[in-house]
Amino acid sequence: MPVLSEAIREKIREQFPKYPNKRAVTLPALHIVHDEYRQVSLDAIREIAELLELHPSEVHDTMSFYQFFRTEKDPLGNHRVWVCRSISCMLRGGEELLGELCNRLHVKPGETTSDGKVTLEFAECLGGCDGAPCLLVNDECEMNMTPDSAMTLIDGLRAKS
Amino acid sequence: MAQFEPTLLARIHKPDSPALASYRADGGYEALKKALGMAPVDVINEVKNSGLRGRGGAGFPCGLKWTFLPKDHPGPIYLAVNADESEPATFNNRILMEKDPHQLLEGIAIACHAIKSNSAYIYVRYEYGRSYRAMQAAIDECYANGILGKSVLGSDFSLDIRLHRGAAAYICGEETGLIESLEGKRAWPRIKPPFPAIEGLFRKPTIVNNVETLCCVKQILQRGGDWFKSMGVPPDPNNPRDAGSYGPKLYCISGHVNNPCCVELPMGITARQLIEEHGGGVWKGRQAKAVVPGGISMGFMSASELDTPLDFNGPGKVGCLGLGTAAVTVIDDQTSMVDVLFNCARFFAHESCGQCTPCREGTAWMHKILNRVRAGHGELRDLDLLVEVASSMGIIPGTTICGLSDGAAWPIKNAIKKFRSEFEDYIKSGRKSVDPIPAGAH
Numbered sequence: 001m002p003v004l005s006e007a008i009r010e011k012i013r014e015q016f017p018k019y020p021n022k023r024a025v026t027l028p029a030l031h032i033v034h035d036e037y038r039q040v041s042l043d044a045i046r047e048i049a050e051l052l053e054l055h056p057s058e059v060h061d062t063m064s065f066y067q068f069f070r071t072e073k074d075p076l077g078n079h080r081v082w083v084c085r086s087i088s089c090m091l092r093g094g095e096e097l098l099g100e101l102c103n104r105l106h107v108k109p110g111e112t113t114s115d116g117k118v119t120l121e122f123a124e125c126l127g128g129c130d131g132a133p134c135l136l137v138n139d140e141c142e143m144n145m146t147p148d149s150a151m152t153l154i155d156g157l158r159a160k161s
Numbered sequence: 162m163a164q165f166e167p168t169l170l171a172r173i174h175k176p177d178s179p180a181l182a183s184y185r186a187d188g189g190y191e192a193l194k195k196a197l198g199m200a201p202v203d204v205i206n207e208v209k210n211s212g213l214r215g216r217g218g219a220g221f222p223c224g225l226k227w228t229f230l231p232k233d234h235p236g237p238i239y240l241a242v243n244a245d246e247s248e249p250a251t252f253n254n255r256i257l258m259e260k261d262p263h264q265l266l267e268g269i270a271i272a273c274h275a276i277k278s279n280s281a282y283i284y285v286r287y288e289y290g291r292s293y294r295a296m297q298a299a300i301d302e303c304y305a306n307g308i309l310g311k312s313v314l315g316s317d318f319s320l321d322i323r324l325h326r327g328a329a330a331y332i333c334g335e336e337t338g339l340i341e342s343l344e345g346k347r348a349w350p351r352i353k354p355p356f357p358a359i360e361g362l363f364r365k366p367t368i369v370n371n372v373e374t375l376c377c378v379k380q381i382l383q384r385g386g387d388w389f390k391s392m393g394v395p396p397d398p399n400n401p402r403d404a405g406s407y408g409p410k411l412y413c414i415s416g417h418v419n420n421p422c423c424v425e426l427p428m429g430i431t432a433r434q435l436i437e438e439h440g441g442g443v444w445k446g447r448q449a450k451a452v453v454p455g456g457i458s459m460g461f462m463s464a465s466e467l468d469t470p471l472d473f474n475g476p477g478k479v480g481c482l483g484l485g486t487a488a489v490t491v492i493d494d495q496t497s498m499v500d501v502l503f504n505c506a507r508f509f510a511h512e513s514c515g516q517c518t519p520c521r522e523g524t525a526w527m528h529k530i531l532n533r534v535r536a537g538h539g540e541l542r543d544l545d546l547l548v549e550v551a552s553s554m555g556i557i558p559g560t561t562i563c564g565l566s567d568g569a570a571w572p573i574k575n576a577i578k579k580f581r582s583e584f585e586d587y588i589k590s591g592r593k594s595v596d597p598i599p600a601g602a603h
């Protein structure tokens with residue numbers, strides 16, 4: 001039984017005409033799989049490799065370089081919240097924000113809340129320094145955060161799904 | 162100066178600024194039409210004459226870089242647009258893409274006509290989800306309206322522009338790291354030469370340009386190279402390598418100011434003017450102790466150096482690596498430079514791609530040593546050790562492949578030189594910086 005659904009395979013194939021070779025579809029394919037399954041398992045790596053006519057080790061090599069992608073041992077929760085710890089946020093309370101969210105959610109950076117809904121991470125500069133401290137909810141930046149406003153946001157995410 | 166009007170940011174406050182109809186109502190794609198009526202070499206010459214230098218950090222003359230492509234190449238030739246913007250404190254590309262995506266697309270199309278490329282990739286850092294969606298919507302509008310595809314604006318020039326998403330790694334901003342990443346590999350920068358113009362993306366001739374650079378290209382074609390050259394700072398006669406700093410520049414201001422923001426100004430404004438006239442002054446009525454002139458890779462200016470003009474040549478005169486991304490970060494007088502430098506070292510230790518031993522090990526050790534100092538276990542000789550490690554890594558000493566290493570080493574060398582007594586006092590006092598993050602978090 002393949003782990004990648006036909007719909008996901010089709011989404012990956014749709015990327016082919018954009019590039020002169022299939023290897024260049026590695027990152028797009030990893031994103032498509034990761035978004036859908038919240039992880040890229042070894043089985044998924046093998047199936048991506050087959051689609052892209054690569055050796056699985058080549059897909060694995062690329063994937064493991066970007067610490068962004070989670071494996072089956074360590075899947076993402078439904079939502080990913082990244083707190084910026086780089087200089088402009090640090091100067092305006094970013095580290096305290098991260099520490100406070102760790103305490104309130106009972107997780108360390110990288111871990112997922114016990115209900116499986118929110119994965120908390122640290123991030124390097126999110127490019128939202130004009131609204132420091134800021135965080136990223138999945139891929140959207142939220143600026144000028146306080147521990148309370150960030151918790152309100154996170155509670156909203158947990159209520160959604 | 163009084164009559165300076167922003168051009169790159171002129172449209173960003175309009176409610177529907179990203180929409181094609183609104184862009185066209187403001188004269189959008191007229192510059193492209195004009196460029197298509199010119200020979201490619203004339204477009205290159207216009208950009209050359211404007212004096213435009215790359216906005217991505219290195220400041221390489223843009224038109225000159227375009228001339229490095231092989232003559233009469235059968236193609237394909239690629240344009241890789243660097244939208245990986247990850248240098249800490251830098252955010253102007255985000256504003257350009259979210260608020261005026263067509264300005265960038267027009268700049269890309271003009272550049273592609275000039276370099277005879279029919280295919281451009283925009284490498285957008287993963288974190289810029291809103292930018293990615295704004296660019297995708299704008300690209301879709303262009304295909305639907307004959308601006309992209311087989312016949313650009315009815316001409317015989319064809320162009321495809323594709324978006325490619327990164328995966329949260331700073332090194333993908335280095336131009337050959339970006340190319341490797343786009344090809345589907347780990348983003349290990351390549352040894353140069355060959356430079357991308359000769360052998361780049363998919364082993365074909367490739368130009369890599371920054372988002373802001375390409376937006377300047379659109380303004381230059383619209384207003385003329387002379388307009389661009391009418392503002393900024395001419396070459397420093399004492400520095401034969403300075404090609405001058407012309408045109409408008411987007412300066413980002415963040416950190417300890419009342420009003421963090423991005424402003425467009427003629428090249429050469431000082432940090433003090435930026436802080437006072439645009440950043441609303443240092444917050445909480447405090448003074449600035451140090452200012453980063455252009456992303457943390459550039460090092461620090463001390464309080465006595467704030468009148469340095471922020472052009473390509475200025476920061477180097479006060480011991481900084483360069484103008485970098487012109488992202489100005491203000492550090493107030495209540496902040497410990499030990500904590501600031503630790504933050505910089507941690508960033509580079511996290512982002513080194515690990516390919517070159519001096520960079521991989523050097524960034525890790527600088528992080529460890531500063532961590533030890535912050536834990537109250539530092540010794541005075543650690544400062545010399547830090548400088549020794551920093552001096553051994555980078556393109557400048559010749560031990561690494563890419564400039565990440567130089568950017569990691571520079572703030573260390575420069576902060577310990579400029580703020581040595583503060584580091585010594587910190588170590589002698591046995592102070593500690595309390596880490597607010599639970600143990601084991603890093």
Ligand SMILES: Cc1cc2nc3c(=O)[nH]c(=O)nc-3n(C[C@H](O)[C@H](O)[C@H](O)COP(=O)(O)O)c2cc1C
Nearest residue numbers: 215216217243246247334335336370371374564565
């Ligand atoms: C470690 C490192 C990171 C870089 N990151 C970026 C970046 O995020 N965006 C960018 O435009 N240039 C970045 N650069 C500079 C690029 O290598 C390249 O010089 C630039 O994209 C060329 O475009 P320009 O000439 O238009 O400035 C980086 C360089 C290094 C060494």
Ligand code: SF4
Nearest residue numbers: 514516517520561563
């Ligand atoms: S200098 Fe550092 S970041 Fe650059 S290629 Fe070498 S190890 Fe990688």
Ligand code: FES
Nearest residue numbers: 084089126128129
């Ligand atoms: S330092 Fe946090 S967004 Fe830039």
